[in-house]
Structures are given as C-alpha cells and as structure tokens.
Amino acid sequence: MTVDPDLPERYDRALASLRGLSVGDALGSQFSVPANYAALKSGGLPTAPWRWTDDTEMATSVVAGLVVHGRIDQDALAMSFAEHHDVSRGYGANVDRMLRAIRHEGRDWRELAAGFFNGQGSWGNGAAMRIAPLGAWYAGDPEQATHQAEISAYTTHQHREAVVGTMAVAAAAALVADPQGPKAPAELLTAVMELVPRSAVQAGLRRASDMLDYADVGTVAAVLGCGRRTSAHDTVPFALWAVARHLDDYERAFWSTARAGGDVDTTCAIVGGVLAARPSGAPPAEWERRTEPLPGWLPRSPAGEGRAGAARRDAGVR
Numbered sequence: 001m002t003v004d005p006d007l008p009e010r011y012d013r014a015l016a017s018l019r020g021l022s023v024g025d026a027l028g029s030q031f032s033v034p035a036n037y038a039a040l041k042s043g044g045l046p047t048a049p050w051r052w053t054d055d056t057e058m059a060t061s062v063v064a065g066l067v068v069h070g071r072i073d074q075d076a077l078a079m080s081f082a083e084h085h086d087v088s089r090g091y092g093a094n095v096d097r098m099l100r101a102i103r104h105e106g107r108d109w110r111e112l113a114a115g116f117f118n119g120q121g122s123w124g125n126g127a128a129m130r131i132a133p134l135g136a137w138y139a140g141d142p143e144q145a146t147h148q149a150e151i152s153a154y155t156t157h158q159h160r161e162a163v164v165g166t167m168a169v170a171a172a173a174a175l176v177a178d179p180q181g182p183k184a185p186a187e188l189l190t191a192v193m194e195l196v197p198r199s200a201v202q203a204g205l206r207r208a209s210d211m212l213d214y215a216d217v218g219t220v221a222a223v224l225g226c227g228r229r230t231s232a233h234d235t236v237p238f239a240l241w242a243v244a245r246h247l248d249d250y251e252r253a254f255w256s257t258a259r260a261g262g263d264v265d266t267t268c269a270i271v272g273g274v275l276a277a278r279p280s281g282a283p284p285a286e287w288e289r290r291t292e293p294l295p296g297w298l299p300r301s302p303a304g305e306g307r308a309g310a311a312r313r314d315a316g317v318r
C-alpha cells in the first residue's frame with residue numbers, strides 16, 4: 001500500500017476546518033436559545049460550554065472516513081453516521097429515523113436515502129453542513145473535492161440540490177485552503193460556480209456574487225435565504241456569500257451570519273468550516289476554549305500529525 005506523503009498536512013487542514021465548523025455550530029446553536037438573544041445583538045459570548053450539534057457529529061465521521069480510507073467510502077460513512085448518532089444532537093426527523101433504522105434494524109442506506117420525499121430524495125442542507133473539512137483535505141484540488149463531496153452526499157441526501165450544495169461547500173473549502181487559490185471574494189464565488197452543475201444552488205451563488213457589495217446582511221438573507229427552510233439552496237449561497245465577504249476574519253463572518261437568523265448552527269458551521277480551512281481563518285482561541293471538545297472517537301492521522309498539529313499541541317491548543 002502506498003502511503004500518501006501529504007497525509008499529515010491533509011489531516012491538519014481537515015482538523016482545523018472541523019474545529020472551525022464545530023465552533024460555528026456550537027456558538028451558532030447558542031443563539032437559538034431566547035435567553036441568548038441579547039448577547040447575539042451585542043456580540044457578547046454566552047457562558048461555556050457551548051455544545052455542538054449534528055453538524056459536528058456528522059463532519060467528524062467525514063474526517064474519520066478520510067483518515068481510514070483516504071477517500072469517501074459510502075458504506076463506511078453511512079455506518080459511521082449510524083454508529084455515532086446521538087439523538088440529543090438535534091438531527092432532523094428523517095435522518096434521525098434513517099440512522100436508527102441502519103443501526104438497529106440493519107437497513108441499507110441506499111434504500112432509505114432514495115426513499116425520502118416519495119423517491120425524490122432530501123434537498124435538506126444536512127450533507128452540505130458536514131463537508132467543509134473534506135474540502136480542506138483536498139486543498140488545491142477542488143475537482144476531487146467536489147467529486148468526493150458528491151459521493152458523500154448520496155448516503156443521506158439524494159436530491160440534486162442537496163448534492164450540488166454539498167459540492168459547492170467542498171469546492172469553496174478546497175479553494176480557500178489553497179495558498180494559490182482565489183484572493184478576491186468575487187473570484188472565489190465564480191470559481192465555485194464553475195465547479196458545480198446548473199441548479200438552484202448555482203443560481204443562488206450567482207445572485208450571491210451580485211450582492212457582494214451589499215453590507216446589509218438582512219437584505220441579503222431575505223433574497224438568498226438563510227436556512228429557514230433548511231434546504232441546500234436556501235442555505236449554501238448565503239453561507240458562501242458570508243465566507244467571501246469575510247475571508248480571513250472568522251469573528252466578523254460569524255456575527256454577520258448568526259445575526260441573519262435562520263438555521264444558524266448550520267449556516268455558521270458551513271462558514272466556520274470553510275474559513276478555518278486555512279490558518280488565517282481560524283476562530284478566536286477563546287471561542288475554541290468555550291466549545292465542547294471534538295468527539296473522542298476522531299482518529300489521529302495514521303501518519304502522525306503534521307507540523308501545524310504539533311505546533312498547536314505544543315502551544316496548548318486542543
């Protein structure tokens with residue numbers, strides 16, 4: 001078996017993205033609690049610990065699968081989703097039922113995922129919310145990132161819009177993680193649009209690109225959607241708009257995204273995961289400290305951690 005010489009770096013990037021995703025998810029979900037609405041307005045931080053939700057749990061399965069298989073293995077991914085499914089993490093009702101049926105009744109994900117919504121498959125944002133770390137893994141190779149993301153989506157979300165939304169988030173993360181990638185906001189969104197097929201998600205990205213000069217996030221969210229319908233197409237264009245507007249500024253990106261409302265843990269998980277795919281987009285250290293640690297079952301890189309991981313550990317960052 002040939003060992004991928006880039007494995008330690010891939011792992012470090014995916015892990016950094018996963019941390020960014022979990023902070024966005026965990027802090028974002030704090031703002032679905034009415035007691036924290038005032039903090040959302042003022043930019044105050046709720047008391048720790050911030051508990052992450054299904055976005056982080058499923059994204060951890062994606063990273064774990066990449067570590068073990070070096071690519072997406074659909075059967076292993078679906079099994080990992082089912083084995084680690086914690087019902088208290090806020091899963092949608094359909095995925096909840098599906099993962100229980102796989103785990104407790106030995107049912108096949110193919111049949112279950114294909115059966116959603118009278119055979120149309122789900123167009124929910126649940127496959128896009130977990131995929132940013134995969135884009136970080138494939139930094140600089142957005143074609144492979146979109147390909148693997150597409151394969152990963154089918155395990156739960158088979159409607160074209162959900163699949164394309166997943167591809168778009170992975171493409172964005174692969175581009176952001178690439179030091180030679182697009183520098184300007186419009187360049188990033190154009191590159192993502194060129195990597196995904198014609199769809200409502202792609203049309204939304206075009207609209208998002210037209211609105212990059214809008215400072216009023218409420219107007220942008222009203223036009224693009226911000227996950228209120230929890231569909232891929234009312235989630236992904238807005239999240240990538242926020243990424244493009246705030247490249248290298250996790251904090252501002254987070255507040256801008258969270259204040260729009262909607263499916264806040266998921267929009268913030270996507271934004272946080274994509275931005276943190278490169279070191280300059282990492283979340284504030286204090287936010288990381290307040291966030292619940294990542295699941296203990298996340299494997300370490302079989303090739304050992306890379307330079308960045310060792311440096312982080314030496315610096316005492318989880």
Ligand SMILES: [Mg+2]
Pocket residue numbers: 053054055089090265266
């Ligand atoms: Mg969630």
